[in-house]
Amino acid sequence: MTSPAPSPSRGAPAPGLGRPIVDARGLWKRYGPLAVLKGVDLSVAERELVFIIGPSGSGKSTLLRCLNRLEEPDDGSIHVDGIELLSPRTDINAARRRIGMVFQSFNLYPHMTARQNVMLALRKVLRQDRAQAEAVAARALERVGLAERMDHFPAQLSGGQQQRVAIARAIALEPRVMLFDEPTSALDPELVGGVLNVMRELRQDGMTMVVVSHEMAFARAAADRVVFMADGEKLEEGPPAQIFGEPRHERTRAFIRQIDRH
Amino acid sequence: MGGFENFLFSFFNLKVMATYLPLIAQGLGLTIVLALLIVVSGLALGLGLAMLRACGIRPLNWLIIFTVDLFRALPPLVIIVLLFFGLPAMGLGMSSFAATWLSLTLVLMAFAEEIYWAGITAVPKGQWEAARSTGLGFFQTLRLVVLPQALRITIPPLTNRTIAITKGTALGSVVGVAEILGASQSAMSFSANPSPLTLGAIAYLVLFIPVVALGRWVETRFAWKR
Ligand SMILES: Nc1ncnc2c1ncn2[C@@H]1O[C@H](COP(=O)(O)OP(=O)(O)OP(=O)(O)O)[C@@H](O)[C@H]1O
Numbered sequence A: 001m002t003s004p005a006p007s008p009s010r011g012a013p014a015p016g017l018g019r020p021i022v023d024a025r026g027l028w029k030r031y032g033p034l035a036v037l038k039g040v041d042l043s044v045a046e047r048e049l050v051f052i053i054g055p056s057g058s059g060k061s062t063l064l065r066c067l068n069r070l071e072e073p074d075d076g077s078i079h080v081d082g083i084e085l086l087s088p089r090t091d092i093n094a095a096r097r098r099i100g101m102v103f104q105s106f107n108l109y110p111h112m113t114a115r116q117n118v119m120l121a122l123r124k125v126l127r128q129d130r131a132q133a134e135a136v137a138a139r140a141l142e143r144v145g146l147a148e149r150m151d152h153f154p155a156q157l158s159g160g161q162q163q164r165v166a167i168a169r170a171i172a173l174e175p176r177v178m179l180f181d182e183p184t185s186a187l188d189p190e191l192v193g194g195v196l197n198v199m200r201e202l203r204q205d206g207m208t209m210v211v212v213s214h215e216m217a218f219a220r221a222a223a224d225r226v227v228f229m230a231d232g233e234k235l236e237e238g239p240p241a242q243i244f245g246e247p248r249h250e251r252t253r254a255f256i257r258q259i260d261r262h
Numbered sequence B: 001m002g003g004f005e006n007f008l009f010s011f012f013n014l015k016v017m018a019t020y021l022p023l024i025a026q027g028l029g030l031t032i033v034l035a036l037l038i039v040v041s042g043l044a045l046g047l048g049l050a051m052l053r054a055c056g057i058r059p060l061n062w063l064i065i066f067t068v069d070l071f072r073a074l075p076p077l078v079i080i081v082l083l084f085f086g087l088p089a090m091g092l093g094m095s096s097f098a099a100t101w102l103s104l105t106l107v108l109m110a111f112a113e114e115i116y117w118a119g120i121t122a123v124p125k126g127q128w129e130a131a132r133s134t135g136l137g138f139f140q141t142l143r144l145v146v147l148p149q150a151l152r153i154t155i156p157p158l159t160n161r162t163i164a165i166t167k168g169t170a171l172g173s174v175v176g177v178a179e180i181l182g183a184s185q186s187a188m189s190f191s192a193n194p195s196p197l198t199l200g201a202i203a204y205l206v207l208f209i210p211v212v213a214l215g216r217w218v219e220t221r222f223a224w225k226r
């Protein structure tokens, strides 16, 4: 493992974790007159699992999507694994293969089988030959418990299985960090567990993860740090015990009370 | 002669039909060549324009939309006549065959572009985002992820439009292309009997029924479970 680097002043990762993999500073994003991100900092250490919570419209998805430049911030800087993401000289496609993303709506390619979904970027981005890509895809699908379903099309899979294929598609590229945007929100309750189990295993394998989700029990059990966002700002952050147990801000307290009631 | 016999003599005169069968068969051949050229170039150009439009370059898109609307608004016969009689006035002579081919190609291109474009925009944004997030480039995503889904839903309207426009090859008869209708009309005036028109109609059926069937087959082949 790499030696821990001095952590930045704001948005610092929890102590005892590796060097920062994601380091975003002063992110601004506006849609017309509406400022959705107002100078947000976020630093994520190697192997850290950061949970982002907050009310609807607070900018959680926007923040996450800035981290692989699906959304272009108006101001600020983002480093991922040492790459300056917002620099015009950066090859964004090369950078993105180090940043896996999982979406609320799975977004599997419906015209391809599970295995083909995973293989596409292996073949076209990593330029692996067919045999190698097939083997890598098979291993990734095994990791998410879908070895038996490799040749199924997305429509032949349950929502939970589809989301696990989407996770396999991302991890097959061996990203340095995984971004999850409400990965279980579109799932029937009985299918949530399977996806969370896969995420738990990823974490045990040392994957760096940023997760936007309302799964508070999972956050309590698995997160290193919880970030609470409101109105485009990071209102507070800390270990789950602190954020859920003794939040400093009234808004955080109100939000957690409201979520826990459900 | 009774009315029915009269009808048979006029439209199913076997002697006349036998005499002019070779001429109309030639017309059929010419129609096939013309139609194939139009289908290939029209669909390819339409796809090219739709892909260009997907790049989202504003002034270019205005130009594409203007061109497409122009060729969708003008009656195909007007375009054929303009190209055949108008261009030579500007010193750009063109054979009747070429004028017909180019006109219908432009019309098919225009309609096909709109259909492809509708297909491309019907593919959810999440498909682009998923593909781009794995490091695929814009054109890779378009070609490997978006177009296969877009093309599948475009096949029924595209097939209908393609058939409608290739039937427009008959318009070539106006400027003297000896395709099916042109050949039938010549045969009709030589023989002073409309039976060749019956042959012509049969020739169109022989040509287009398989095309319709092919469209159906492609439609089922491109289907995947949703
Ligand atoms: N493309 C866009 N154009 C205009 N406004 C947008 C756009 N995308 C997001 N917004 C606005 O930005 C704000 C933040 O959106 P964002 O999706 O980041 O919120 P969120 O915290 O993820 O909310 P949710 O919990 O509902 O997913 C919202 O008010 C939203 O309406």
Ligand SMILES: [Mg+2]
Pocket (backbone or CB within 6 Å): A060, A061, A062
């Ligand atoms: Mg969101």
